[in-house]
Amino acid sequence: xxxxxxIDAGHNLLQNNxxxxxxxxxxxxNSDPTVTSGNVHGTMNAGIVSTSxxxxxxxxxxxxxxxxxxxxxxxxxxxxxETPTTIINAIQYATSNGIDILNxxxxxxxxxxxxxxxxxxxxxxxxxxxxLIVASGNSANNLDSNPVYPAVFTNDNIIVVGxxxxxxxxxxxSNYSSTHVDLFAPGENxxxxxx
Numbered sequence: 080x081x082x083x084x085x086i087d088a089g090h091n092l093l094q095n096n097x098x099x100x101x102x103x104x105x106x107x108x109n110s111d112p113t114v115t116s117g118n119v120h121g122t123m124n125a126g127i128v129s130t131s132x133x134x135x136x137x138x139x140x141x142x143x144x145x146x147x148x149x150x151x152x153x154x155x156x157x158x159x160x161e162t163p164t165t166i167i168n169a170i171q172y173a174t175s176n177g178i179d180i181l182n183x184x185x186x187x188x189x190x191x192x193x194x195x196x197x198x199x200x201x202x203x204x205x206x207x208x209x210x211l212i213v214a215s216g217n218s219a220n221n222l223d224s225n226p227v228y229p230a231v232f233t234n235d236n237i238i239v240v241g242x243x244x245x246x247x248x249x250x251x252x253s254n255y256s257s258t259h260v261d262l263f264a265p266g267e268n269x270x271x272x273x274x
Contacts, residue, residue, distance in 0.1 A: 084117075
């Protein structure tokens with residue numbers, strides 16, 4: 080399940096793995112879980128996740144093969160439109176529909192850990208029986224002093240990923256933490272669907 084800006088369901092690298100039956104939009108102003116123009120962040124992430132065939136029958140390597148790509152659209156397609164509520168709704172939907180791995184490359188800064196929205200977000204993740212992969216964020220901050228939710232949650236079912244450069248060093252823009260970031264993965268010059 081890709082919680083993001085939507086996935087281009089007709090993209091030649093993704094169409095064989097796209098699951099239209101479970102894809103859904105939680106975006107406030109767009110009920111279509113697919114996207115063909117505008118912000119392609121969700122399509123890019125789907126391409127990183129999915130190994131697929133291109134139009135010539137050649138494999139394009141992603142992280143996994145033989146998987147279902149489920150678009151859980153959380154914003155209207157311009158990036159940054161999501162709210163804790165749209166993410167909560169997507170996680171609850173995944174819980175109800177047996178979607179066992181989620182990717183969410185976003186987060187929320189400037190919230191109190193005791194605010195209603197953040198408490199509800201953590202509750203939704205506590206109740207989710209699958210694995211949630213989240214980004215550490217791109218503000219070059221230490222998460223210990225500048226928390227981003229859900230990256231700073233301590234749930235056992237969260238893996239927090241920071242960005243690394245071609246030398247395996249932390250990207251200058253990547254958030255970091257000795258306690259909250261589990262691993263770093265390549266975050267620049269990535270070739271994927273949508274770009």
